[in-house]
Every structure is written in C-alpha cells, then in structure tokens.
Amino acid sequence: MKTIHQKANDRAATGNSAPAAFASLAAELRGDFLWGVATSAFQLEGSSHADWSSWEEILNTKPEVTNHYELYREDLALLKKLGVNAYRFSIEWSRIQPRENIWDEKAVEHYQEIIDILRRDGIEPMVTLHHFTHPLWFSRKYPWHEDGSVEKFLAYVEKALSILSGVRYWITFNEPYVLVLAGYFEGCTPPGIKSVPLGIRALTNILKAHGAAYDMIHARYPDARVSVAHNMAALAPWKKWNPLDRLLARIAKYFYNHSLLDAFLTGRLRLNLPFHKEQEIAVPIQGKLDFLGVNYYTRIHMRFNPLKKKGVEMRHLDIDGHGLTDMGWEIHPRGLEKVLRYASRLGVPLIITENGIATRDSQEKIRFMKKHIDVVEHCLRQGMDIRGYFYWSLIDNYEWLQGLDARFGLYKVDFDTLKRTPTNAAAYYSYLIKNRRF
Numbered sequence: 263m264k265t266i267h268q269k270a271n272d273r274a275a276t277g278n279s280a281p282a283a284f285a286s287l288a289a290e291l292r293g294d295f296l297w298g299v300a301t302s303a304f305q306l307e308g309s310s311h312a313d314w315s316s317w318e319e320i321l322n323t324k325p326e327v328t329n330h331y332e333l334y335r336e337d338l339a340l341l342k343k344l345g346v347n348a349y350r351f352s353i354e355w356s357r358i359q360p361r362e363n364i365w366d367e368k369a370v371e372h373y374q375e376i377i378d379i380l381r382r383d384g385i386e387p388m389v390t391l392h393h394f395t396h397p398l399w400f401s402r403k404y405p406w407h408e409d410g411s412v413e414k415f416l417a418y419v420e421k422a423l424s425i426l427s428g429v430r431y432w433i434t435f436n437e438p439y440v441l442v443l444a445g446y447f448e449g450c451t452p453p454g455i456k457s458v459p460l461g462i463r464a465l466t467n468i469l470k471a472h473g474a475a476y477d478m479i480h481a482r483y484p485d486a487r488v489s490v491a492h493n494m495a496a497l498a499p500w501k502k503w504n505p506l507d508r509l510l511a512r513i514a515k516y517f518y519n520h521s522l523l524d525a526f527l528t529g530r531l532r533l534n535l536p537f538h539k540e541q542e543i544a545v546p547i548q549g550k551l552d553f554l555g556v557n558y559y560t561r562i563h564m565r566f567n568p569l570k571k572k573g574v575e576m577r578h579l580d581i582d583g584h585g586l587t588d589m590g591w592e593i594h595p596r597g598l599e600k601v602l603r604y605a606s607r608l609g610v611p612l613i614i615t616e617n618g619i620a621t622r623d624s625q626e627k628i629r630f631m632k633k634h635i636d637v638v639e640h641c642l643r644q645g646m647d648i649r650g651y652f653y654w655s656l657i658d659n660y661e662w663l664q665g666l667d668a669r670f671g672l673y674k675v676d677f678d679t680l681k682r683t684p685t686n687a688a689a690y691y692s693y694l695i696k697n698r699r700f
C-alpha cells in the first residue's frame with residue numbers, strides 16, 4: 263500500500279485529481295457519502311471520574327448534562343428520524359477505566375450496544391477514542407507531557423478494541439491542537455498548565471499515541487479507516503496592508519492548520535513558533551492516516567498589538583456580513599473551501615467530521631448549514647475527494663467553557679425536563695439528505 267506521502271508525490275507529479283473526483287462523486291451517487299451528525303460522550307453524559315468534572319468544580323459551573331447515558335436509545339432513534347447514514351460519537355475513557363487498575367467492562371459494553379443499534383438501523387458508526395477528557399487519575403499522574411502517558415492511553419485503546427466490534431471508522435484524537443493550546447499554552451482547561459515547552463512535549467506524546475493506536479486498530483481490523491479530527495480555521499490578517507498582521511496570520515496558519523498535515527506527510531513535527539527555539543521533532547505518524555477528519559467552524563483575524571501578550575490579538579470580525587454565532591465566531595463558509603483545498607494535498611479522502619453553529623435561531627442554523635454544504639458541493643465539483651459531512655451536533659449539549667448556553671443541536675434540549683424537540687434545522691437536514699442534494 264502506498265503511503266500518503268507517496269500518493270501526494272504521485273498527485274503532484276501528474277497534477278491529476280480526477281480519480282479522487284470520480285471516487286467521491288461515485289460515493290455520492292452510490293449513496294455511501296457519509297451524511298452524519300457528531301457528538302462526544304462527556305458533552306452528553308458527563309462522568310464523575312473525568313478530569314473535566316473536577317475542573318467544572320474549580321470553574322464553579324454545574325456539570326449539567328443531557329442524561330444521554332440513560333436516554334441513549336431515544337437519542338439514537340432521533341438519528342433514524344433524521345435519516346443520517348453515519349454517526350460520530352466518542353467513548354468516555356474515564357467511564358471505562360475509572361481508576362488506574364479498574365476496568366469497567368460494562369461501560370464498554372454500553373458503547374457496544376450503541377454500535378449494535380446503529381448497525382441495526384443501517385447507520386455507520388464513527389468512534390472517537392479521545393475527545394478532550396481523561397480519567398482524573400491519568401490527569402494527575404500521567405498528563406500528556408509525562409512519558410508514561412502514551413502507554414496508559416494505549417492500554418485503554420487495547421481494552422476498547424478487545425470488546426468493541428463492528429466499527430470501520432475510528433478517530434483516535436479529537437482536535438489534538440485545541441487540547442494542547444487550551445490545556446497547556448493557555449492553561450484554561452485541564453491540566454491547566456501554562457507552558458509552551460510542556461505543551462509541545464504533550465503534543466509529541468499525543469502524536470506518538472496516535473501512531474501506535476493506528477497500528478493497533480489496523481492489526482485488529484485490517485479494513486479500518488483511522489484518522490484524527492483536526493480543527494482547522496480560516497486565519498487572516500486583521501489589516502491586509504499591515505505586514506505584521508500578515509506575518510502573524512502566516513505563522514498561525516502554519517502552526518494551527520498545516521504543521522500537523524506536514525507531520526503526517528514527513529514524520530517530522532515543525533511548529534515554526536516565534537519566541538521558541540525551533541525544533542524538528544520526529545513523530546512516528548508518517549502515512550498513518552486513512553482519511554483526514556476536518557472540523558471547521560470559523561475564521562479568525564490576527565493582529566499585531568504590542569499591548570497584548572506576545573503582541574498577538576485574535577478577533578472574530580463580521581466582515582462579509584454572514585454574522586457571528588452565539589460563540590462570537592464569524593460565519594465564514596468560504597474558509598471551509600480553503601482548508602479543504604489545503605488538506606487535499608495529503609492525498610487521502612477528507613471527511614468533515616464537525617461543522618455547526620451555536621444559535622437559538624433555527625433559520626440561522628439552516629442558513630449556516632446550507633452555505634457550508636454548498637461549499638462542500640462546490641469542492642466536490644472541483645475534484646476534491648470528500649467522503650462525508652457531519653453536522654455538530656445532534657442535540658444541544660454541554661459546551662466546554664460556555665456550559666449550556668451554546669445551542670449547537672438539531673434537537674433542542676430543555677435541560678430541566680430533558681425533553682428533546684426538533685428544530686426546523688433538523689427537518690431541513692433530513693430533507694437535504696433525502697433529496698440527495700449533490
């Protein structure tokens with residue numbers, strides 16, 4: 263099998279993207295384009311053993327959730343109603359391994375039941391092994407910058423693989439860069455460390471863990487399709503005429519969007535961060551990617567501001583008039599094309615593993631979805647190899663630093679009664695899927 267590096271070279275040599283175009287359009291015509299929704303376990307279920315639970319106490323916010331751990335059957339029935347053919351969800355490590363030496367196999371079986379229900383309903387499961395949260399014991403004893411972290415994570419993967427079956431699509435890590443930026447550079451999420459060198463060490467270990475988990479999944483399931491879900495943003499200078507803003511945007515774009523893709527191509531991680539001694543770190547992930555999961559939400563403008571920390575200011579500006587979401591994020595559908603175009607260089611199929619909007623206004627949600635799916639259609643016609651689109655999220659859920667105010671769901675949740683009510687956006691998505699839009 264050719265590595266993605268070889269494939270990227272072949273494509274560059276022939277300049278030919280036609281096979282990819284045929285593959286993705288054919289997938290759409292055959293009906294195996296993945297139309298899905300995405301969720302994560304902690305955001306729906308919580309877990310008293312997760313590091314985030316103790317973080318919530320520190321933040322003094324209530325660990326409220328949607329009670330999905332009990333109501334999963336009803337929620338899975340919503341997928342059928344929507345008519346999606348794929349569902350991305352995560353399994354919660356802290357439920358499966360609540361203490362270092364204690365495994366709760368019942369928890370894995372719970373997730374297996376979800377997979378069985380999905381298979382019964384003809385819905386392709388995509389399982390995320392790590393979506394931001396860790397068991398508390400792991401965070402305390404082996405946070406990612408510690409060497410023992412990789413081994414501990416792999417023991418969890420081994421346990422999950424020994425019990426779970428019927429899964430073809432795997433995401434090892436959701437948004438590894440967000441995890442490291444928030445947990446280590448900013449220190450605003452667990453483990454709450456403010457250190458760039460430790461953050462880089464954590465990222466290196468996470469990528470090592472991805473490489474090893476990729477091999478373990480393939481050893482057990484040769485046909486598996488394995489990736490990370492990489493958060494990519496459109497990054498632009500605040501003032502185009504200002505060379506310092508332009509420089510900052512270039513640095514941010516390389517670090518945030520591209521350095522990971524280069525590491526998959528070359529096995530070398532280079533971050534090109536200013537104020538930091540440049541290192542090139544070997545990471546054993548070259549070619550260890552069967553598709554790329556892209557999470558896309560917004561555009562960020564970069565400004566050089568000497569009054570800010572390290573001179574960096576980041577803003578969401580409503581430049582094109584598409585508006586800002588309830589997260590304060592700019593709606594910028596064209597940015598999706600830009601990141602997909604760049605990601606296409608990898609030479610593996612792309613799947614949009616998350617795209618969504620926080621708003622209480624259904625019409626706004628519909629407009630957001632339509633504009634972004636129009637971009638996906640345009641990209642397919644341009645010959646990009648895109649195999650799926652997952653809307654974030656199925657139901658309203660717990661949004662990390664914003665709690666319950668950010669309403670991403672196609673189904674609205676009343677957090678007092680736990681009642682789920684379809685928004686008009688749910689009907690729109692169903693309509694779109696049924697009428698095979700492309």
Ligand code: IFM
Nearest residue numbers: 302437557616654661662
């Ligand atoms: O809710 C998050 C999700 O956990 C990861 N991607 C972005 C979403 C919206 O912020």
